[in-house]
Amino acid sequence: MLKALIMSDLHLDINEELLGRSVTSEFINWLSRKSCDVFIIAGDLAGEALDAIELVERIQAETNKDVYFIAGNHDVWVPEDNKENSWNSYDLMYNHPSYINKPIKLGGHTVIGDMGWYDYSLGLQHVPQIKFKEEKKHIWKDAFYARWEMDDEDVLNKMLKNWRVDLEKYKDNPVMFINHFIPYKEFLTWLPDDDKMNFCQAYMGSNRIGQLVDRYQNVDYVVFGHTHKRHGVVEHHGKKVICQPFGYVHNWVGNNFVEELDKSSVMIDL
Ligand SMILES: [Fe+2]
Numbered sequence: 001m002l003k004a005l006i007m008s009d010l011h012l013d014i015n016e017e018l019l020g021r022s023v024t025s026e027f028i029n030w031l032s033r034k035s036c037d038v039f040i041i042a043g044d045l046a047g048e049a050l051d052a053i054e055l056v057e058r059i060q061a062e063t064n065k066d067v068y069f070i071a072g073n074h075d076v077w078v079p080e081d082n083k084e085n086s087w088n089s090y091d092l093m094y095n096h097p098s099y100i101n102k103p104i105k106l107g108g109h110t111v112i113g114d115m116g117w118y119d120y121s122l123g124l125q126h127v128p129q130i131k132f133k134e135e136k137k138h139i140w141k142d143a144f145y146a147r148w149e150m151d152d153e154d155v156l157n158k159m160l161k162n163w164r165v166d167l168e169k170y171k172d173n174p175v176m177f178i179n180h181f182i183p184y185k186e187f188l189t190w191l192p193d194d195d196k197m198n199f200c201q202a203y204m205g206s207n208r209i210g211q212l213v214d215r216y217q218n219v220d221y222v223v224f225g226h227t228h229k230r231h232g233v234v235e236h237h238g239k240k241v242i243c244q245p246f247g248y249v250h251n252w253v254g255n256n257f258v259e260e261l262d263k264s265s266v267m268i269d270l
Contacts, residue, residue: 043072
């Protein structure tokens, strides 16, 4: 048995700006006190790949815990004046020994995962799919900073292709599946007076991720973030779904950094 502490969407860069102080040391002190063997981050640790890697390495060195992570959309952002595309950022993380790309054995579970992406399948059903592609540059920052040089759907297709192989290979093992994006429509956030946010649910995930994972009864944990709405650990389609993002300061329930870390972290036995 192995104790795993799971978090997502720490956004340490943005939260440092919002709080007006460096919080990385506070975070590391907090994690050091936790009685977990491994720490797993479901994306959006920082604002670009090198920062995410630096943080992963620092957390691992200073807490003495094994750290595993996947990329979130913010981790693959590339500044506008940088000529490289997001695949360079993705590859940097993908090739890091702590990145979850190949199945990893943790305790009695095999962890299968990767960044994931969105394909507009969770978007408003009455809106033609092409609209989500056309409007993205007006309302969603990934259009500028997450540059794939291919359609969003094709980015997700690459992830799905690898997951199909991995899930099939480990269909007789207990599996924890982890990606950054929402796999089930029930975890979207619809607001009665916010047409823009409702439109942007198209960029939150894909029901194809959930449909794939649901084919495997041996997947007993499904972990994701991206939404900043906390759902906790929920039984859904016979699986334990973990969606408990840290989020930005203004998404918090309270205003105390350490208390919020406690509220948004989930400890499980693997
Ligand atoms: Fe995200």
